[in-house]
Amino acid sequence: METVLRVVVVYVIVWACFRVVGKRELTQMTPFELVTLLFIPQLFSRAITRQDYSMTNAIIGTTTLFALVFITSTLSYRFPRFRAVLEAQPTVLVTRGQFHRHFLDRERITADDVFSAMHKAGIADLRDVEWAILEGDGKIAIVPRPPRDDGRGGLLAD
Amino acid sequence: MLAAHRVDDGPPEAPKSDGRLSLTAKQVVGLPLLAAVPLLALLGVFGERAATAVARSNAVEVTVTYPARFRYRQVQPLRVAVRNTSANTLDTVLVSFDTAYIARFSSVRFDPAVTSAFVVPVSHLAAGASGLVSVELWGEQYGRHGGRIVVTARGDSLSVPISTFVFP
Numbered sequence: 325m326e327t328v329l330r331v332v333v334v335y336v337i338v339w340a341c342f343r344v345v346g347k348r349e350l351t352q353m354t355p356f357e358l359v360t361l362l363f364i365p366q367l368f369s370r371a372i373t374r375q376d377y378s379m380t381n382a383i384i385g386t387t388t389l390f391a392l393v394f395i396t397s398t399l400s401y402r403f404p405r406f407r408a409v410l411e412a413q414p415t416v417l418v419t420r421g422q423f424h425r426h427f428l429d430r431e432r433i434t435a436d437d438v439f440s441a442m443h444k445a446g447i448a449d450l451r452d453v454e455w456a457i458l459e460g461d462g463k464i465a466i467v468p469r470p471p472r473d474d475g476r477g478g479l480l481a482d
Numbered sequence: 483m484l485a486a487h488r489v490d491d492g493p494p495e496a497p498k499s500d501g502r503l504s505l506t507a508k509q510v511v512g513l514p515l516l517a518a519v520p521l522l523a524l525l526g527v528f529g530e531r532a533a534t535a536v537a538r539s540n541a542v543e544v545t546v547t548y549p550a551r552f553r554y555r556q557v558q559p560l561r562v563a564v565r566n567t568s569a570n571t572l573d574t575v576l577v578s579f580d581t582a583y584i585a586r587f588s589s590v591r592f593d594p595a596v597t598s599a600f601v602v603p604v605s606h607l608a609a610g611a612s613g614l615v616s617v618e619l620w621g622e623q624y625g626r627h628g629g630r631i632v633v634t635a636r637g638d639s640l641s642v643p644i645s646t647f648v649f650p
Contacts, residue, residue, distance in 0.1 A: 344512030
């Protein structure tokens with residue numbers, strides 16, 4: 325019974341924190357936030373709890389974590405310089421059908437990765453890509469080239 | 483900052499905008515509460531704290547150092563120091579712990595050991611000498627637990643009230 329009550333209390337607190345902090349933390353996870361969420365419980369739980377398994381300690385830890393998430397997301401939103409430090413910036417991988425090899429190497433993105441993103445965007449040919457951008461959340465965004473009229477009633481890409 | 487990641491003919495940047503903090507009603511209520519817990523914790527509100535109580539009779543001075551608050555399943559010491567303030571040796575001083583208080587904790591260890599239900603004798607206390615009784619308390623039941631420590635020497639009794647709060 326006590327375990328049930330404890331789980332209910334933790335569940336309600338976590339739910340309330342998510343409701344307070346907002347939707348952004350649920351949908352737009354940057355790699356930094358993802359790594360933080362995945363690794364902290366595994367690696368640091370004992371260091372954080374220090375064998376203190378009290379509900380008080382759990383509530384303090386949870387509220388501290390959520391307060392930090394809210395503070396960093398607010399600072400990131402309010403101050404672009406802070407955002408530039410905290411979050412990854414977009415990187416252009418392809419411009420008008422041409423790979424930027426330097427950026428691919430630096431980000432360790434293969435041509436296969438770019439083509440996979442192209443296929444998901446419904447594009448088969450690299451020449452039909454205006455820009456391929458590695459976004460801050462790790463996803464590759466594909467901007468297709470605008471179709472051009474070849475003067476014969478058809479549409480051609482360069 | 484962006485230049486290192488961008489090319490000259492890259493996609494247009496998002497327009498600059500002044501990000502202003504805007505809170506919903508839930509956030510106006512919830513965020514101060516959310517911030518209050520770690521702030522109070524930093525101020526030590528949810529931490530361990532020891533308290534000291536001192537009582538005197540004609541024969542002895544008793545100093546009790548006890549945990550005023552600590553957390554569930556943590557171990558804290560309770561110490562009773564008895565000093566003989568009389569001019570004569572005290573053969574036996576009895577230090578009695580409130581059963582109701584002790585029963586609120588688990589794995590309670592007494593040093594020296596108890597002779598009967600939570601009574602510890604301190605023997606042959608010379609004039610001016612001190613004896614120490616140590617107890618380890620393991621917080622098992624949360625909430626406020628009150629009790630008394632009674633020290634009896636030469637027919638005189640001293641009662642020291644103590645109170646411990648165990649956080650859940």
